[in-house]
Amino acid sequence: MVSKNAVLKDMFYGGDYNPEQWSEDVWQDDMRLMKKAGVNIVSVGIFSWAVLQTSPDTYDFGWLDRMMDLLAQNGIYADLATATASPPAWMARHYPDSLPVDENGVRYSQGARQHYCPNSKAFRLLAAKLVRKLAERYKHHPALAMWHINNEYGCHISRCYCDQCAAEFRVWLQKRYGTLDELNARWGTNFWSQKYYDWEEIGLPRKTPTYPNPGQDLDYARFMSDSLLECYLTEYRILREETPGIPIMTNFMGFFKPLDYFEWAKHMDVVTWDSYPEPTAGIPVGAAMAHDLMRSLKGGEPFILMEQVTSQVNWRRHNPVKRPGVMRLWSYQTVARGGDGVMFFQWRQSRAGAEKFHGAMVSHTGDENSRVYREVEQLGNELKRLTPVVGSRVKAKVAILFDWHNWWALELSSKPNWDVRYVEQIAHYYKPLFEQNIAVDFVQPTGDLSGYSVVFAPTLYMVEPGVKENLESYVAGGGTLLTTFFSGMVDENDRIHLGGYPAPLRKLLGLTVEELDPMLPEQTNRIVVSGLAPEADGEYECSLWADVIRLEGAQALAAFAEDFYAGGPAVTVNAFGSGKAYYVGTRGEESFTSRLVAKVLADAGVQAPLAAEPGVEVQCREKEDQRFVFVLNHLPRPASITLPAGEHRELIGGEALSGTLELAPNGVAVMQLAP
Ligand code: GLA
Numbered sequence: 001m002v003s004k005n006a007v008l009k010d011m012f013y014g015g016d017y018n019p020e021q022w023s024e025d026v027w028q029d030d031m032r033l034m035k036k037a038g039v040n041i042v043s044v045g046i047f048s049w050a051v052l053q054t055s056p057d058t059y060d061f062g063w064l065d066r067m068m069d070l071l072a073q074n075g076i077y078a079d080l081a082t083a084t085a086s087p088p089a090w091m092a093r094h095y096p097d098s099l100p101v102d103e104n105g106v107r108y109s110q111g112a113r114q115h116y117c118p119n120s121k122a123f124r125l126l127a128a129k130l131v132r133k134l135a136e137r138y139k140h141h142p143a144l145a146m147w148h149i150n151n152e153y154g155c156h157i158s159r160c161y162c163d164q165c166a167a168e169f170r171v172w173l174q175k176r177y178g179t180l181d182e183l184n185a186r187w188g189t190n191f192w193s194q195k196y197y198d199w200e201e202i203g204l205p206r207k208t209p210t211y212p213n214p215g216q217d218l219d220y221a222r223f224m225s226d227s228l229l230e231c232y233l234t235e236y237r238i239l240r241e242e243t244p245g246i247p248i249m250t251n252f253m254g255f256f257k258p259l260d261y262f263e264w265a266k267h268m269d270v271v272t273w274d275s276y277p278e279p280t281a282g283i284p285v286g287a288a289m290a291h292d293l294m295r296s297l298k299g300g301e302p303f304i305l306m307e308q309v310t311s312q313v314n315w316r317r318h319n320p321v322k323r324p325g326v327m328r329l330w331s332y333q334t335v336a337r338g339g340d341g342v343m344f345f346q347w348r349q350s351r352a353g354a355e356k357f358h359g360a361m362v363s364h365t366g367d368e369n370s371r372v373y374r375e376v377e378q379l380g381n382e383l384k385r386l387t388p389v390v391g392s393r394v395k396a397k398v399a400i401l402f403d404w405h406n407w408w409a410l411e412l413s414s415k416p417n418w419d420v421r422y423v424e425q426i427a428h429y430y431k432p433l434f435e436q437n438i439a440v441d442f443v444q445p446t447g448d449l450s451g452y453s454v455v456f457a458p459t460l461y462m463v464e465p466g467v468k469e470n471l472e473s474y475v476a477g478g479g480t481l482l483t484t485f486f487s488g489m490v491d492e493n494d495r496i497h498l499g500g501y502p503a504p505l506r507k508l509l510g511l512t513v514e515e516l517d518p519m520l521p522e523q524t525n526r527i528v529v530s531g532l533a534p535e536a537d538g539e540y541e542c543s544l545w546a547d548v549i550r551l552e553g554a555q556a557l558a559a560f561a562e563d564f565y566a567g568g569p570a571v572t573v574n575a576f577g578s579g580k581a582y583y584v585g586t587r588g589e590e591s592f593t594s595r596l597v598a599k600v601l602a603d604a605g606v607q608a609p610l611a612a613e614p615g616v617e618v619q620c621r622e623k624e625d626q627r628f629v630f631v632l633n634h635l636p637r638p639a640s641i642t643l644p645a646g647e648h649r650e651l652i653g654g655e656a657l658s659g660t661l662e663l664a665p666n667g668v669a670v671m672q673l674a675p
């Protein structure tokens with residue numbers, strides 16, 4: 001793996017740059033405005049395939065040569081795109097089967113972007129040819145700092161149902177299962193007469209009369225993530241060979257269901273991602289959660305925010321602007337959570353095309369005379385002062401288990417309650433952690449848990465081989481685990497773990513779930529909490545789901561108040577080895593979950609870096625013996641925070657701080673704490 005700081009040691013600051021949309025006299029002004037705004041890197045030519053390659057055998061690199069030289073002359077680096085995200089029209093014409101097909105068998109047309117089948121031989125070959133040419137041409141160019149492969153894989157087309165994909169799926173299945181007998185057993189094909197006698201009989205889960213086979217559906221999700229990854233790797237291998245010292249990546253999209261980013265991240269030198277929270281929906285807890293996930297993909301290595309918008313997007317039905325100060329505040333949230341760079345889509349707002357109303361660093365005013373540019377300029381020049389933070393890490397004592405395969409399996413069709421959505425359940429536990437300013441890592445269920453005091457595992461529906469042992473040894477060794485309803489249900493093929501729910505976790509949790517009682521949307525129950533903590537005891541509403549629980553060693557902390565299981569356990573804790581395992585058999589109202597989380601953290605001795613009122617975000621990054629504390633005021637009013645003893649250095653303004661820190665609305669402080 002190559003460090004992203006191989007070339008550039010400061011915070012990355014810049015954006016997607018599409019100079020092919022502008023005449024070359026505009027480029028000169030771009031350079032001036034970039035330097036004024038503190039831009040040090042731009043992602044060049046992401047959608048420029050059609051201007052780089054004018055036919056199957058003719059290329060035109062002249063404009064890119066001039067652009068790369070211009071960047072180098074101006075001291076700005078290129079995150080050079082491989083440009084394969086949107087194939088030229090000639091490809092669709094010469095290779096119509098490079099176009100993807102939907103589940104109804106309808107072929108997509110050229111004319112937007114991302115119109116390629118991930119298993120198309122023509123697409124892969126032509127992409128590889130272009131990438132080789134780009135790498136050979138620019139490998140020694142002084143502006144080249146990083147490779148940007150393709151763009152947001154799967155964003156529009158994450159599934160293709162064409163015949164090439166079906167053929168490749170069969171190859172993938174043969175590799176995975178070896179024999180048809182094994183496949184039939186894993187997919188449970190004696191159900192509904194689905195048994196296969198020849199590999200050729202197996203297709204993709206195209207349009208079926210009712211629920212498709214869940215095992216097939218799940219493997220198709222795995223196969224599609226792998227197929228797109230193979231597209232990435234085809235380019236990656238070429239770039240690695242030609243430029244062994246240049247970092248390579250593609251941009252992720254946070255909690256993006258179709259791609260198993262833990263698997264993908266193994267092949268990325270740095271994780272980068274694109275974040276577009278709704279600008280006026282309040283504190284961006286969802287973005288914080290995604291930053292934490294992105295940081296976690298490579299075990300806590302800093303990531304780069306590859307795209308965000310300065311002002312407004314154009315793809316929601318209604319697109320309000322980010323209010324003054326919000327872009328800056330949220331940019332610091334990125335850095336606080338492990339970002340070593342903040343970039344935008346895009347540099348200059350387009351004149352034509354489907355994104356002309358999408359915000360940019362330079363708006364349609366075309367110059368520096370806009371609020372947006374002024375904010376961009378301020379932030380870019382501030383970030384120059386954060387070089388000491390680059391490379392520092394967030395050290396979390398709390399982990400949330402997260403797994404794409406669990407996500408896919410949990411949300412397959414024909415479930416007891418279709419409203420149980422994985423990311424919502426994760427967010428239900430993440431939110432109180434965020435509000436209590438507790439740093440969180442996301443870890444796969446088979447990952448190393450030894451460094452964590454508390455592990456949350458909401459709706460861990462799928463328990464794959466190794467997970468039971470991992471959780472048991474973590475808790476036995478003194479860890480605290482909290483899991484919830486609809487966990488431990490199925491194996492890696494979505495087959496029930498027999499032996500009483502949640503079979504693989506029963507011993508650890510000290511209980512059996514006898515029945516599942518999913519609730520109607522308008523239905524609620526209540527839980528009576530006693531013996532958890534004085535501040536948590538009382539009565540709360542619950543919804544979505546109720547488990548009928550039989551204790552087998554665990555202790556009840558709350559009981560349902562209504563229905564035939566009134567008085568039955570709703571929340572339990574079990575002593576296991578030197579640790580504890582909590583189980584929550586329903587979805588408690590937020591105030592309950594928040595108090596439960598606070599109690600679990602307090603017992604485990606986990607604390608926020610600084611005490612602050614809700615709405616004031618505090619996160620800490622560490623490097624060697626230096627500690628950087630970020631304080632962000634999301635409140636519409638001033639906030640004051642009591643600082644630890646000593647004189648601390650505030651990096652943005654450069655002044656010394658002690659006693660109390662006062663922050664205006666949208667205000668930010670980045671303090672290097674006194675040793
Ligand atoms: C994505 C893409 C960009 C652009 C933005 C608009 O993140 O990567 O090319 O379309 O969305 O928000």
Ligand code: ZN
Pocket residue numbers: 100101117118119120160161162163164165
């Ligand atoms: Zn296909």
